[in-house]
Amino acid sequence: MLMQRTTYADGARRAWPLAVAVGGFGLTYGVLARQAGFSELQTILFSLVTFAGSAQFAAVSIVGDGGTAVAAVAAALLLNARYLPIGLSIAPWLTGRPLTRAAQGQVTVDESWAVSHLGGGRYDPRLLVGAGVSIYVAWVLCSTVGVLAGSVLGNPETLGLDAAFPALFLALLAGQVRQRRLLLAALAGGAVALAMVPLVPPGVPIVAASVVCLAGLRTPREPGAVEPARLVEARP
């Protein structure tokens, strides 16, 4: 089974509505970080290095509420712990030197990861990088705009921007649950996370939901699945 060859531009094209949405969050993040007492430089540097919206929001809000640095870093890293298994899922499909592959890992966010998913656990690195870089540029640019224009924008909750986050993830999820067992995994993951919210600190419920995918150990081989090694050989 030979795949149609995709380009970085394909990734960017598929990502642009997401990049616009992420840009909106970047704007919000820039505003909130400044309100929480982060300097202009710290706010923009955080976006440049970390590139993970929900983790940055969590860390900034904890500091803004008077939380300790340790609590803020722990929350951010717990929220980002999913990038370890996400990295595992894309690793087989990446080529090049270790540093190149690590760089491809850096532009991996939920959105670019979802865009590059071809189904059945297969990922397209060109879609991943094309989408990831587009979203990264939008994230950093709009964080900067948020920092600069912060006082003009007002309260982001008034604009309903907090409700845009789950809507974005819902739209991504809708594109993924094409099979019954994937839908079941989503329902189970949501249920686990919801049940954990009162019991553990913010961020942990999302990590806890990943236990659901252990059910995949019993998955029979999918008819359409292609081994990564064969896919790489098939490329010109």
Place this chain on the structure above:
Amino acid sequence: MSTAWIVVLGAGAGTVLLKGLAPATLGGRALPRRLTGVMALLGPALLAALIVTNTFASGRELTVDPRAAGLAAALVAVALRAPVLVVILAAASTAGGLRAVT
């Protein structure tokens, strides 16, 4: 060093590691089939977890607030096969509008 600097540098360095570790060490190598089965379920499970926590969690409390109305609007938009941007705008305008009138 100030709290903000510890957060920016600590969370930043940790995230770079989390994102880069597996790609750097395991690139181009096929995962065992059973692990691929596990990975296929990871996306839906984590996305659903992100949806419910971003909608119903406020710290460690479960709440139903305008975000839930926003999610309902997003569900309708998804069911109507609306583009992603429309889904997001539906949710934001619903939640924002509800806050404006209450």
